Structure formats: structure tokens, C-alpha cells
Amino acid sequence: MTHTLSALVKNRPRVLARVAGLFARRDFNIESLAVSTTEDPAISRMSIAVDAAGTPLEQVRKQLEKLHDVVTVIDHTDHAVVERELCMLKVNVPPSQRAEVSALTDIFRGDIIDIGNGTLIVQCIGGTDKVDAFIENFAPYGIVELVRTGKVVLARGSQKT
Amino acid sequence: MNQEMINGAHGILRVLEEEGVDIVFGYPGGHVIPIFDALYDSKIKNILPRHEQGAAHAADGYARSTGRVGVCMATSGPGALNLVTGLATAYMDSVPIVAMTGQVKTNMVGKDSFQEADTTGVTIPVTKHNYLVTDPAELLDIFREAFYLARTGRPGPVLVDVPSDLSGGQVPWTERNIEALDGYEEPKAVDDELIRRAAQMIEQAEKPILLVGGGVIAANACDNLFKLATKCNIGVVHTLMGKGAFPETHELSMGMPGMHGMAYASLALQNSDLMVVIGARFDDRITGDLARFAPDASVVHIDIDAAEIDKVRPVTIGICADASDVLEKLVPTCKARNKGPWEEQLFEWRRTHPLTYPTPEEGIAPQYVVEQVYELTGGRAIVATEVGQNQMWAAQYYKIDRPRRFLSSGGLGTMGYGFPAAIGAQIGNPDDLVIDIAGDGSIQMNQQELTTASINKLPVKIVILDNSYLGMVRQWQELFHGNRLSGVDLTGNPDFVKLAEAHGGVGLRCTDPDKVRETIEQGLEVADRPVVMDFVVNKVENVFPFIPAGQSVDEIMLEPPKRGD
Numbered sequence: 001m002t003h004t005l006s007a008l009v010k011n012r013p014r015v016l017a018r019v020a021g022l023f024a025r026r027d028f029n030i031e032s033l034a035v036s037t038t039e040d041p042a043i044s045r046m047s048i049a050v051d052a053a054g055t056p057l058e059q060v061r062k063q064l065e066k067l068h069d070v071v072t073v074i075d076h077t078d079h080a081v082v083e084r085e086l087c088m089l090k091v092n093v094p095p096s097q098r099a100e101v102s103a104l105t106d107i108f109r110g111d112i113i114d115i116g117n118g119t120l121i122v123q124c125i126g127g128t129d130k131v132d133a134f135i136e137n138f139a140p141y142g143i144v145e146l147v148r149t150g151k152v153v154l155a156r157g158s159q160k161t
Numbered sequence: 162m163n164q165e166m167i168n169g170a171h172g173i174l175r176v177l178e179e180e181g182v183d184i185v186f187g188y189p190g191g192h193v194i195p196i197f198d199a200l201y202d203s204k205i206k207n208i209l210p211r212h213e214q215g216a217a218h219a220a221d222g223y224a225r226s227t228g229r230v231g232v233c234m235a236t237s238g239p240g241a242l243n244l245v246t247g248l249a250t251a252y253m254d255s256v257p258i259v260a261m262t263g264q265v266k267t268n269m270v271g272k273d274s275f276q277e278a279d280t281t282g283v284t285i286p287v288t289k290h291n292y293l294v295t296d297p298a299e300l301l302d303i304f305r306e307a308f309y310l311a312r313t314g315r316p317g318p319v320l321v322d323v324p325s326d327l328s329g330g331q332v333p334w335t336e337r338n339i340e341a342l343d344g345y346e347e348p349k350a351v352d353d354e355l356i357r358r359a360a361q362m363i364e365q366a367e368k369p370i371l372l373v374g375g376g377v378i379a380a381n382a383c384d385n386l387f388k389l390a391t392k393c394n395i396g397v398v399h400t401l402m403g404k405g406a407f408p409e410t411h412e413l414s415m416g417m418p419g420m421h422g423m424a425y426a427s428l429a430l431q432n433s434d435l436m437v438v439i440g441a442r443f444d445d446r447i448t449g450d451l452a453r454f455a456p457d458a459s460v461v462h463i464d465i466d467a468a469e470i471d472k473v474r475p476v477t478i479g480i481c482a483d484a485s486d487v488l489e490k491l492v493p494t495c496k497a498r499n500k501g502p503w504e505e506q507l508f509e510w511r512r513t514h515p516l517t518y519p520t521p522e523e524g525i526a527p528q529y530v531v532e533q534v535y536e537l538t539g540g541r542a543i544v545a546t547e548v549g550q551n552q553m554w555a556a557q558y559y560k561i562d563r564p565r566r567f568l569s570s571g572g573l574g575t576m577g578y579g580f581p582a583a584i585g586a587q588i589g590n591p592d593d594l595v596i597d598i599a600g601d602g603s604i605q606m607n608q609q610e611l612t613t614a615s616i617n618k619l620p621v622k623i624v625i626l627d628n629s630y631l632g633m634v635r636q637w638q639e640l641f642h643g644n645r646l647s648g649v650d651l652t653g654n655p656d657f658v659k660l661a662e663a664h665g666g667v668g669l670r671c672t673d674p675d676k677v678r679e680t681i682e683q684g685l686e687v688a689d690r691p692v693v694m695d696f697v698v699n700k701v702e703n704v705f706p707f708i709p710a711g712q713s714v715d716e717i718m719l720e721p722p723k724r725g726d
Contacts, residue, residue, distance in 0.1 A: 013293070013295075014281065014282070014285070014293075017282065017285060018285055021285050021286055025286050058471065059468065059471075059472060062467050062468035063468050065346065065467070065468075066346075066466070066467075066468055067290075068289075068290040068310065068342070068345055069290075
């Protein structure tokens, strides 16, 4: 089971090194990490997904809070949240199979965003399960390259992220 | 508005003066020359060590013994990297230090310039926070912030890396007041409800015990601890870092538990039904096997660092606040309590499991040396230790009655810490007697600082328990590796008497148990230079009691296993 922590951090040099170093030093495992700007240019957001079974979440949260460049950390375990990640696949697709692949892409409400000589790049946005399923369904065609962003999260309603 | 401009180095020293700094421990080099230039006509005095590690430990010893922020300084690259062990030592033991390091000029950073190292990168894991200053407008406020971070909350070392074009150039003089910092948690107000519940648990406990650590000393909470212990008649055990938080000669002092602690202290913890833990963090040297550690005890844990609560041992009540504030409220809330059968049991254990050591057939017992140092100094010295057997014997046989009088690398276990820390303590406490209890291995790790002590006329006393072995490792090899001694024989040590003399100090050697007191007395008389007292002790003496790593008090070894067992 994956849990997501949202950390607001100061937009300063080395803040990523501090957070990553803390995870390494305390033997906490990061499953994915996405860093982005926020509505405040001085603050960045880190969305950190960890394996809840192997990681003492509360300890992670407290240790992160101790970093001077970390402003707040919220554990979203008990919150209603919207989680998304973006995945792009470069798949082996001869022209004869384009229609079939296009239909498959539609099922995932994805997009074909590039056509090359024998390859396509398809994109999908969704929760982790959906993205996993997307990749699984394209695997038989032969995935040449794959990239996914890691999970980003916003809490629903008035709950802060 | 006309912004007042000031030379960066002069500005830094002005901020240091604002912070009450009058001593720094600094070693020069290319990229701190501007700062040394400013020191030339500053009220702040620099103590020049002979190695940057000595500077860091001296600042640490100064800080631990005075309660003020210690300041050390080194140049870029190798100078800064030589501070790292000292910073890590201070970080593990929560000691407030501000370290200033020179860095190559801003436009040379990242170019593999001469004497460039990624100082802030290297020191992230061993500092509370660090800064690489890149904007002249931020230089002085960063120093103010560094002092604030070092001394508030859970104290710790903070490093500021200053490119030499900033220290040597003009910067705006700023006067920002460092108060609430974004992202920095101020100590929380004490929750009255938690205090009430904690007091209730103490009242209801049949077998309560106080476990106190270095946090009590850091919070200046020792007077309130004394009030709590004596009002409620609760026995007090202390960690190595908590030594001196409660007077060890007091009836309620139940000693130090754990790996090399007193058996009665370990028994007291193990059999308690309530541990009130203040400023301590359940280090593995205290707990041994966690699963079997004090199985019947509920825990009230008071710590300023929220991450310590529930980190190792789950608590019943966790109070995250300044220990002094917590005790201020807890003492009047707790009902007075009389000693009962549990306390009788504690005192009985103390009577039946005293610290003992055999009188060796050959040579001097090292424990005897520490015991005599204690007696002849009336327990009034500031004691620094190195790491290993010497550290444990010092902890066992030199009782400390006041806080900030026992300086030891508890968390990191840094050999070579004690002597430079003693130098820092002597400078911070010029009228006090300062003694470093050392081993013949540890002292060689920073023996170059003998010169620092000599030229500054510091009468630091170094007591070497000289067994020509790395004794603690030898002890493990004897007990757990079939006495296959590997890499521990220090035969060929320098002549420590001549070594002391070569550095301008006094050297004394003692090989006769009957001359131990005489030698100590002689050493104590020297008032204007360091003294090395080389006690040639029984080579194979071991530290007992001994709870082997990862085991519990059930496996405690009170004396050496019989040969052939």
C-alpha cells in the first residue's frame, strides 16, 4: 500500500538534497517523488509516495518537519484526495496496427502524441492503478521507452494539501 | 534610504559580538584570510588549534561546559572537511555550535577550484542546518539565524559556508531580528492536560523511575528535576549524556544503566512499572534488546524533539516541549510521595550490586586511578573523556554532582574528542579544574593540541590509562572472538612523558599502585601548562558490568567469565 505525503518546502538550493538525504540516511524508501512550483514562488511542493508497510510514516513526517527548509508536511493517509500521475509510452506499432492502438488509447482516455517510423508515443493521466493497467495493456506491443512522473496529490474540498 | 555598507568579515564579527561571542576556535587558510584580518583588531580572541578537528571539539567542549554557543572556523576544502567529525559529534549529542567555513569565490564555486569542496553538501547529514551564502545582502542575517538555530529547540551545530569574495567584499549592514522562522518549530507550550495525566501516572505507579538524559542539561532543567525527584522520592537513573543532571552522590541517584552501566541501575529500569523519561532517546546502549527492555513499564516521555517520541519505544504519554517548562508545571501538579518498598528494593540492589574491580596481580587497576582522581579532586573537576574503556571507567568511578561537568562523546563515540574538548572547557571556565580521562589510543588522535594548551597556558590534566591496547576492542575480542587479538596492540606507543615535554607541558609516569595518589597530587599542582599523567595500568583489565550488544539485563556479566568456561 502506497501512502502520499505532501511537503511544502522553501524554494532554495539543496532542499531536494536535504529531503533525499534524510530518506537515505534513515533508511526510508521513496517510491516516487514529484517536485513542483506552487501558487507561492518562494515555496515548492514535494509529493512523496512511500510504501506504508516498510516505512514508519509518522517518523518520516516528524523527521521531515525538523528540516529547516521544510515548512509543513501533511500525511494524506486519512484524507479524501485526488491523485494523478502522467505516463508516456513509446510503443512499437506498425502502421497496420494504428487503429487498434488508437482504440486502446481511447479506453484509457489517453492520447497519441507522436507518430514515428514504426513507433507511437501514447500518454495517459490517472491514478496509479489506471496507469499500471495502461502500461500492462500496451506491453504486448513492445514498450521501447517508458516514463512516468510520480504521483501528485491535492486534497479534496477544504482540506489542505 | 542610504544602506550602511560594511566589510563582510567585519560584519560577521559584529554579529558574533552581538551574540556574546568572545572566543572562536579557528584555523586559517586562503579563503578565511578576510576573517582573520578582521580578527586582527577585534575584541574576539581566536584560539589557534593545531588541527581543525581540534577546533571543532574545543568549540564543543566550550559549549557543553558553559551552555553558550561554541564557534569554530576553518578554511575551504580540507579545512572544512576536517571539521566534519567534530560537527557529527556535536550533532549526535545536540551541542550548539556555529561553524564558519571559507569557500572559494562565488564565481569559482563548482569549477573544481583549488581547495574547493562541497562543504554544505558534505555536512547536511551532520548539522542541524547549513548555509552556503551566495547573496551579500543575506550574509549577516544568515549568521544571526545560524546562532538562533544552534541554541534554540533541540540544540545542534549549524554551518555557514562563506565564499571569500563575500567576507572580503562590502555587504549591507542589516539588523533583522530573528524571531519566528518559517518552517522552524518553536518549542510548544506545555499541555496542561498531559501534565495532569502524567502526574496521575506517577501517583498511581508502584515502581516509578526517572530516566534522564542530556536534554535535561541542555534545557537547564536540573533544578526542577531535583525538585521532582525529591518531592516524589523517585529514583533517578541517567544516561551517559545525563551524567550530572542529578547529583550522583544523592541517595536517589541510581546510577547509569545499560551496556557498561551499574547493574543496580539496569535492574531499576528493567523492573520499573513507570519510566519517566526526560531528554533521553532510548539509545541502544541503554535498552539492549528492545523487545525485552523494561517490559512492564509504561512510559512518560518528555522531549523537545517530537521525532524522538515514539521513535524507539512506544509511549503512554508523550510531552513535546522544553523540559524545564514541563517540569515547572509537573512539580507542583505531582503529589508528594514517600519512599516505599520499591525504593527499598532499589537501595537493596545498590547495596548488593556495587561496582567492583579486582586488584590485579600486576600493575595498576585503571579503575583505581579514576577513583583516586575523584577523591583527590573532591569531585569538583570538569571531566572530559575520550572513548572506550577510559570513558566507561570515568563514567563509573568519577561521580558528578553538577550539570555541564562531564563532557563525553556519547552518541558518536569519537576517539580524540576528550582532550580538545577539555581545552575548550578550560578556556570557557578558566578558574575550574579540567581533567581529560584518556586512553593511550585516544590521546594520540589529537595529541597535537598539547601545543595549543601549552601556548595558552592551560593547565588541563590528562590522565592516560595506559594499557598499550585499544582496550575496548581488545575486550570484545577476548570475550566474543576467542581472544584472537587483531589490530589492537599499541606496543611502540610514544613516550608520553617526553611527548608532553616536547609540547611544552609536564609529563609524569606512574607504574606503581602505591604512587598513584602521589602522581595525581603532583599533577594537580601544575597551574600554568598541561600535564600528562601516564598511568601504566594492568594491560588486560575489562570493563564490567557488561551487557553484550543486543542483549538484556538478564545476560549481564558482572565479572569476567572464568577461564575454561
